[in-house]
Amino acid sequence: MTVDVIAKVAEGKISLANASKLLNKSKRTVERYLQKYRKVGIQFVIHGNTGHEPTNKTSSAVKQQVKTLIRDKYFDLNLIHLGEMLESNEQIVVRRETLRKWAHEIHHVKRSKRRRKRVHKHRERMEAPGLxxxxxxxxxxxxxxxxxxxxxxxxxxxxxxxxxxxxxxxxxxxxxxxxxxxxxxxxxxxxxxxxxxxxxxxxxxxxxxxxxxxxxxxxxxxxxxxxxxxxxxxxxxxxxxxxxxxxxxxxxxxxxxxxxxxxxxxxxxxxxxxxxMVKARQGTSEFTPLSPEVNFDNICITKEYRKIRNDHTFSYGNQFYFIDSPIKHSIAHQKIEIRKANHDRFDAYFAGRKLAISLVSEPTKPSMEEIEIQKKLDVLALADKLGNVSEASRVSGISRDTIYRHRRLLQQGGIDALKRQETPNLRHKNRTDEELEKLVIDFSLRNPHLGQAQVSRQLKQNYSAEISPAGVR
The missing domain is CATH 3.30.420.10 (Ribonuclease H-like superfamily/Ribonuclease H)
Known part of the structure; x- marks a missing residue:
C-alpha cells in the first residue's frame, strides 16, 4: 500500500496531505519517502539496516557458552536466578529475555506447575513486626x-x-x-x-x-x-x-x-x-523484650509428668527411680515433672525444686540357659567336694561320662563351653523326611483351599505319601 500511495503522489494523482492521512504518517515522512522513491524506485521501502547485524548483538561464542552452562551446570535454576549466577560466577551479563530465548532453544526452561486453584480471600500483612x-x-x-x-x-x-x-x-x-x-x-x-x-x-x-x-x-x-x-x-x-x-x-x-x-x-x-524482606507499615516493633526472670532452659524443653508411688519411686523409660532428696512429708500420689533437654539425660522436679534421684536396680530372672549351666556347675562342685565322681553321679542322677565331659569342657573353654552347642543341619530322628516335607509344602501352596485332612488324603491317593493331618499342619 505504501508503494502504491507514494507512486501516485509522484505522478501527481494524490496530494501530500491525503497521502499522509492514508499512510497515517507525518507530512515530513511522506516527503522523505517520495524523495527516496525518485532515487531508488520501489526499493525505498527496504530498511537500511536489513541484512546487517545489530551493533549490540551477543556473539555466537557467548551464546554457545551460556547454553553449555545451562545444560551442564545451571540446569535447575530459573531465569532470574540464572542471570544472577552468570553475572556473579561467570562474569557474563545477558538480558532476561535473551536468556529465555536461548533456554527455549535447548528446551531447558524451568516451568512452574499449572493447576486449577481455588480463589482465596486476600489477607493484608500485619502492620508491625512481632504481631x-x-x-x-x-x-x-x-x-x-x-x-x-x-x-x-x-x-x-x-x-x-x-x-x-x-x-x-x-x-x-x-x-x-x-x-x-x-x-x-x-x-x-x-x-x-x-x-x-x-x-x-x-x-x-x-x-x-x-x-x-x-x-x-x-x-x-x-x-x-x-x-x-x-x-x-x-x-x-x-x-x-x-x-x-x-x-x-x-x-x-x-x-x-x-x-x-x-x-x-x-x-x-x-x-x-x-x-x-519488605518494610513494615508501622515503624514500631511489637516484639517484647524478654524478662530476666524467664529461663529458656526451663521452658523450651520437653516436660512430662509421672505419678509418685507410695515408696517414693516413679517409673520413666521402662525403669524405676528412687527420690533421694530429703523430704519432710510424703509426696506419694503426686505428679513429678520430668524435664528432658536431650535424649541422653533428664532431671526430675517437684514444686519447682530439682530432686536427686537414683536408678532402682531390680533383680531379673535368670534365663533357662543360665539355669542349665548352673546345674552343671553344681554337679561339678559336688564331685569335687565328695572327691568321687561315682558318688556324685549316684546323688545327682547324672552319668559319670557326662560329669567327665562337663569337667573337660570347663577346663578347656571355661563356663561358656558349658552352653548347649547347636549342631547345624542336624535333623531329629523322628522328623519327617525332607523330600516328604517338600512335597507337602509344594502341594499345599498349589492348593491353598484344602484343609490339612484333605491334603493328607489326597497325598495318600495321588502320591502314595503317608502323612497324618497333624503332620501336614
Missing amino acids: LLQMDGSNHRWFGNNKSCLIAVIDDSTSDIHAQFFKSETTDGCLKVMRSVIEKHGLFKALYVDRAGIFGGPKRCNFSQMQRACDELGIEIIFANSPQGKGRIERAFDTLQDRLIPELRLNGITDMVSANSYLQHVFIPQFWRRNI
Whole structure:
C-alpha cells in the first residue's frame, strides 16, 4: 500500500496531505519517502539496516557458552536466578529475555506447575513486626541424596525469616527455632501453624510441648484450616526450594552442618533480607523484650509428668527411680515433672525444686540357659567336694561320662563351653523326611483351599505319601 500511495503522489494523482492521512504518517515522512522513491524506485521501502547485524548483538561464542552452562551446570535454576549466577560466577551479563530465548532453544526452561486453584480471600500483612509469625517444616532433598527437614519461621509483616535444617520435623527442632527468634528479637504475640501433632493438633488431643511452651511464654497459637491460610511460609518454601537447592549443589554442600552454615551466614543475609524482606507499615516493633526472670532452659524443653508411688519411686523409660532428696512429708500420689533437654539425660522436679534421684536396680530372672549351666556347675562342685565322681553321679542322677565331659569342657573353654552347642543341619530322628516335607509344602501352596485332612488324603491317593493331618499342619 505504501508503494502504491507514494507512486501516485509522484505522478501527481494524490496530494501530500491525503497521502499522509492514508499512510497515517507525518507530512515530513511522506516527503522523505517520495524523495527516496525518485532515487531508488520501489526499493525505498527496504530498511537500511536489513541484512546487517545489530551493533549490540551477543556473539555466537557467548551464546554457545551460556547454553553449555545451562545444560551442564545451571540446569535447575530459573531465569532470574540464572542471570544472577552468570553475572556473579561467570562474569557474563545477558538480558532476561535473551536468556529465555536461548533456554527455549535447548528446551531447558524451568516451568512452574499449572493447576486449577481455588480463589482465596486476600489477607493484608500485619502492620508491625512481632504481631504474627508463621511456622512450618518442609521435608525435601535439600542437599545430598537423603531427605531432611527445613523448619522455618517467617514474620507476617516484613517476611523476615529464621530457619534451620534438621533430620525431621520434631518438637525439639521447632522449640530451637522459636527460641532463636525470641533471643534475637524478643517475645512475639501469635504463632500461626497448621494442625500437625507437633503444634497440638487433634492427633495429640490438642496438647503438645510446643503448645505448653507457648502458653508459658504468653504466645497465642492460631491454627490454620488450610495451607493457603499460612500462605506466606508456604510461598517462602517455594522460593527456598527454587533458589537454595541449586546454590547448595553448586557449592558442593552435602552435609547438614555446612548447609546450616551457608543458610545462616550467606543465603539469608545476602539474598533473603536484601531481596525478599519488605518494610513494615508501622515503624514500631511489637516484639517484647524478654524478662530476666524467664529461663529458656526451663521452658523450651520437653516436660512430662509421672505419678509418685507410695515408696517414693516413679517409673520413666521402662525403669524405676528412687527420690533421694530429703523430704519432710510424703509426696506419694503426686505428679513429678520430668524435664528432658536431650535424649541422653533428664532431671526430675517437684514444686519447682530439682530432686536427686537414683536408678532402682531390680533383680531379673535368670534365663533357662543360665539355669542349665548352673546345674552343671553344681554337679561339678559336688564331685569335687565328695572327691568321687561315682558318688556324685549316684546323688545327682547324672552319668559319670557326662560329669567327665562337663569337667573337660570347663577346663578347656571355661563356663561358656558349658552352653548347649547347636549342631547345624542336624535333623531329629523322628522328623519327617525332607523330600516328604517338600512335597507337602509344594502341594499345599498349589492348593491353598484344602484343609490339612484333605491334603493328607489326597497325598495318600495321588502320591502314595503317608502323612497324618497333624503332620501336614
